[in-house]
Amino acid sequence: MAHIHWYPGHIAKAQKQLQEKLNLIDVVIEVIDARIPYSSKYKTSNELCKNKPRIILMNKSDVSDNVQNKLWAEKISQISNCKVIITSLKNKNDINIITTSVVQLAQDILQKRKEKGLLPRPVRTMVIGMPNVGKSSTINRLIKRAKTKTGAKAGVTRQQQWVRINDKIELLDTPGIIPSVQDDQSQALKLACVNSIGENAYDSEYVAVNLIEILKNLYDKELRSYYAFNDDEEINIESIALKRSWIMNQGAPDIKRTSQIILSTFREGKIGNFTLDRIEEFNELV
Numbered sequence: 001m002a003h004i005h006w007y008p009g010h011i012a013k014a015q016k017q018l019q020e021k022l023n024l025i026d027v028v029i030e031v032i033d034a035r036i037p038y039s040s041k042y043k044t045s046n047e048l049c050k051n052k053p054r055i056i057l058m059n060k061s062d063v064s065d066n067v068q069n070k071l072w073a074e075k076i077s078q079i080s081n082c083k084v085i086i087t088s089l090k091n092k093n094d095i096n097i098i099t100t101s102v103v104q105l106a107q108d109i110l111q112k113r114k115e116k117g118l119l120p121r122p123v124r125t126m127v128i129g130m131p132n133v134g135k136s137s138t139i140n141r142l143i144k145r146a147k148t149k150t151g152a153k154a155g156v157t158r159q160q161q162w163v164r165i166n167d168k169i170e171l172l173d174t175p176g177i178i179p180s181v182q183d184d185q186s187q188a189l190k191l192a193c194v195n196s197i198g199e200n201a202y203d204s205e206y207v208a209v210n211l212i213e214i215l216k217n218l219y220d221k222e223l224r225s226y227y228a229f230n231d232d233e234e235i236n237i238e239s240i241a242l243k244r245s246w247i248m249n250q251g252a253p254d255i256k257r258t259s260q261i262i263l264s265t266f267r268e269g270k271i272g273n274f275t276l277d278r279i280e281e282f283n284e285l286v
């Protein structure tokens with residue numbers, strides 16, 4: 001049974017609209033969430049971007065696992081054949097690295113324009129990626145003003161215009177949001193864990209139960225330490241609720257509230273800096 005219901009339809013239309021915008025672009029900036037580098041990566045972006053130069057930003061690296069960041073950056077660079085930059089809102093220097101890379105990657109295109117006798121013009125770029133990965137925050141940082149709305153919920157961005165970032169780069173100020181065809185429940189679950197799926201589409205208890213299981217597998221020590229559990233104590237939603245005294249009137253654990261708190265605590269990186277995807281877990285990385 002499917003537990004997470006993805007928004008149906010729209011996908012072909014969204015892809016077509018994105019393709020039209022991409023036709024105007026020299027260099028694509030694709031953003032993924034470093035906590036789920038594979039699950040937040042659009043599987044057809046290679047195809048969508050065709051042979052366009054592309055930079056992939058592994059964003060939110062301040063709340064993901066440092067060791068995994070490096071492994072995934074290398075892997076994604078191999079499978080997508082493009083430059084990967086590990087980024088975070090907290091890292092001021094990212095913007096220089098991104099803009100320098102965009103200009104570098106556009107050199108061939110600019111050279112070809114020159115050879116054809118066309119007038120020089122700035123490099124055109126746009127940001128694409130799944131909901132909530134940090135597209136608007138990246139755009140804001142690039143244009144250095146809080147012009148594009150950022151929000152904690154999935155899907156807050158609308159309409160578009162070009163913004164001159166410096167004398168060499170023009171940026172489309174609206175990102176390309178890529179809805180994903182949701183045929184993989186494990187990927188959907190991880191997207192829900194990091195809040196990349198609208199909250200109506202899933203049951204927070206289901207997501208929290210599964211998140212705890214993933215964390216027990218990958219980060220048991222950190223999880224026990226955060227919730228103050230001994231090695232021999234069983235960790236689950238119920239035991240966390242009881243430990244924290246998140247209980248209802250009759251003394252029963254408040255599962256719903258506990259699930260919601262666990263999810264927001266995880267999303268803020270308070271339990272620890274975690275990456276939920278592992279390279280070995282995917283047989284076929286595309």
Ligand SMILES: Nc1nc2c(ncn2[C@@H]2O[C@H](COP(=O)(O)OP(=O)(O)OP(=O)(O)O)[C@@H](O)[C@H]2O)c(=O)[nH]1
Nearest residue numbers: 060088089131132133134135136137151154155156
């Ligand atoms: N910890 C952390 N949070 C980030 C980072 N980048 C963005 N965020 C937060 O993630 C949330 C979503 O960021 P947005 O920039 O709105 O993401 P988006 O991709 O434009 O989202 P949609 O428009 O909904 O598709 C906001 O609460 C941001 O503050 C980052 O590097 N680290």
Ligand SMILES: [Mg+2]
Nearest residue numbers: 135136156157
């Ligand atoms: Mg946005």
